[in-house]
Amino acid sequence: MNDRRPFLLRGADLLVSTLVDCGVTRIFSLSGNQIMPLYDACLGSGIEIVHVRHEAAAVFMAEGWAQLTGEVGVALVTAGPGAANAVGPLMSARQSETPLLLLSGDSPRAQDGMGAFQTLDQVAATAPFTKHSARVGSVPTLAHELRAALTLARAGRPGPVHLALPQDLLTQRAEGVPSSSRTAAATVPASERETARLAAEIAEARRPLIVTSGLFSPTRGGDLARRLGQRLAVPVVALESPRGLRDPAQPGLRQRMADADLVISLGKSVDYMLDFGRATSADCGWIVVEPEDGAGEEAVRNLGPKLRRLIAADPRALAQGLAELPEAGCDAGRRDWCARFGRRPAPPVLDETPGPIDSGLLCATLSDVLGADGGETILVSDGGEFGQWAQALVQADRRLINGPAGGIGGALGHAVAASLACPEARVAVASGDGSIGFHLAELETAVRAGAAFVVVIGNDRRWNAEHLLQIREFGPDRVHGCELSGARYDLVAAALGGTGAHVTCRSELRGALRRAFAAGGVVLVNVEIEGRAAPSGEEPEAAETAQPDG
Numbered sequence: 001m002n003d004r005r006p007f008l009l010r011g012a013d014l015l016v017s018t019l020v021d022c023g024v025t026r027i028f029s030l031s032g033n034q035i036m037p038l039y040d041a042c043l044g045s046g047i048e049i050v051h052v053r054h055e056a057a058a059v060f061m062a063e064g065w066a067q068l069t070g071e072v073g074v075a076l077v078t079a080g081p082g083a084a085n086a087v088g089p090l091m092s093a094r095q096s097e098t099p100l101l102l103l104s105g106d107s108p109r110a111q112d113g114m115g116a117f118q119t120l121d122q123v124a125a126t127a128p129f130t131k132h133s134a135r136v137g138s139v140p141t142l143a144h145e146l147r148a149a150l151t152l153a154r155a156g157r158p159g160p161v162h163l164a165l166p167q168d169l170l171t172q173r174a175e176g177v178p179s180s181s182r183t184a185a186a187t188v189p190a191s192e193r194e195t196a197r198l199a200a201e202i203a204e205a206r207r208p209l210i211v212t213s214g215l216f217s218p219t220r221g222g223d224l225a226r227r228l229g230q231r232l233a234v235p236v237v238a239l240e241s242p243r244g245l246r247d248p249a250q251p252g253l254r255q256r257m258a259d260a261d262l263v264i265s266l267g268k269s270v271d272y273m274l275d276f277g278r279a280t281s282a283d284c285g286w287i288v289v290e291p292e293d294g295a296g297e298e299a300v301r302n303l304g305p306k307l308r309r310l311i312a313a314d315p316r317a318l319a320q321g322l323a324e325l326p327e328a329g330c331d332a333g334r335r336d337w338c339a340r341f342g343r344r345p346a347p348p349v350l351d352e353t354p355g356p357i358d359s360g361l362l363c364a365t366l367s368d369v370l371g372a373d374g375g376e377t378i379l380v381s382d383g384g385e386f387g388q389w390a391q392a393l394v395q396a397d398r399r400l401i402n403g404p405a406g407g408i409g410g411a412l413g414h415a416v417a418a419s420l421a422c423p424e425a426r427v428a429v430a431s432g433d434g435s436i437g438f439h440l441a442e443l444e445t446a447v448r449a450g451a452a453f454v455v456v457i458g459n460d461r462r463w464n465a466e467h468l469l470q471i472r473e474f475g476p477d478r479v480h481g482c483e484l485s486g487a488r489y490d491l492v493a494a495a496l497g498g499t500g501a502h503v504t505c506r507s508e509l510r511g512a513l514r515r516a517f518a519a520g521g522v523v524l525v526n527v528e529i530e531g532r533a534a535p536s537g538e539e540p541e542a543a544e545t546a547q548p549d550g
Ligand SMILES: Cc1ncc(C[n+]2csc(CCOP(=O)(O)OP(=O)(O)O)c2C)c(N)n1
Pocket: 382, 383, 384, 385, 386, 387, 406, 407, 408, 409, 431, 432, 433, 434, 435, 436, 458, 460, 462, 463, 464, 465, 466, 531, 549, 550
């Protein structure tokens, strides 16, 4: 099959065999001169390359893959423009705490300083978005650097790591180079004393609250948050929406927070999502668990005297320890307090009479149809207002969202990854018409890769989040520049090898969605809607405030 494969072991072969050894089975990539030795080395290695249509989509796929499998997602891009295209979504992965390895081909070391083709300081370009960014220096250190990068991506606060791979290193002979030993994970376990002390403080508080990042969501943390909450009789809230405490999927969070007398942050940065700590009352104490030694300045700066203690420990390990303690007793007051959390927004009545469709009705109907066969479900949501509607109203076992960075455009990348990672699951994408346009060509990737999912576009013919912001901030007479056409995205899906449907009337909606899931493969349902502002995430009596748009 691979007659022309060079018989010598190259840097590229060493790299691929190390990836295999570390359990990597799939790489999301866009080809290019500098990385073709890696494509060659992947042949027959057991690693599948999913070849995408834009480097940013490869990073979104790696992000989705990592969140659903718990593995490190791997993206491979070429030098210069390829690496530059991959940079944007690294910000999403950094903020969503997703372990990801970006490998970029790089110009040959032998041409350093000579003006090589596509030469770029890729380490500097990716450094602000990564936990670690380096150019691999030599073949003998290659395997070690790779293993260390994979370990680092998962350690402490997980996140993206970047390695630039000079082209001549990939083709260099690697005979006799050891494939390196395993690197131990660098987590700091909390001491038993610390665990017991924390449990006692939670027991003593009247209205304690644990806040966490998306790492504790059901998608990524399984039932850890639920077990923790049950054992300690404490509400556990995972914050991962760019709207923070105004997450439309968890209405009333900000008000609940004001009533807490103790907040424990398990790895959640005390940042804009937590209103910088200002949502709690002056006498509410905070205990912040920070996975990275020496970090946590935000907590110190934003909380001031409210900060009781900053603990350097791995939040998930600490949560495991707490969840294994004997079940805490719980009085009626505490039971009431816990019951005030975990509320979901009320879905609208499913009106199926002829008439226009709005965002809420579309999402509620999608939720109904998605869950109808009782199997595993995954929601991918994207967009401004429509994405928030979907997160609020579409029920699914697991979900991929744009996360704290609030960057739009990742949905089709996430969907390809979701379908490949969980081939048995029903995958629904709910996206705004603006956001879907970023990577529409990935529908072709999806078809080629054998993925199967249903994309539902809430097509309100505008970038509604920004349109609403113009009305709110500048006045209804100063609205301009945020319109979109009523483009037929469904016809694009058909042209790229999938199936498309166009829905304009309420009475057609349920049938169209049912048929879409029954059809299999890649299906796009373009639904004309009257775009509405997403639910505010506040309790009904509270006033509206300006919100981030992501
Ligand atoms: C990468 C990126 N670019 C721009 C934005 C700003 N932004 C947030 S929501 C939004 C509008 C999205 O429009 P659409 O997907 O149609 O959803 P809608 O708000 O109309 O429901 C924009 C431009 C962002 N958050 N991320």
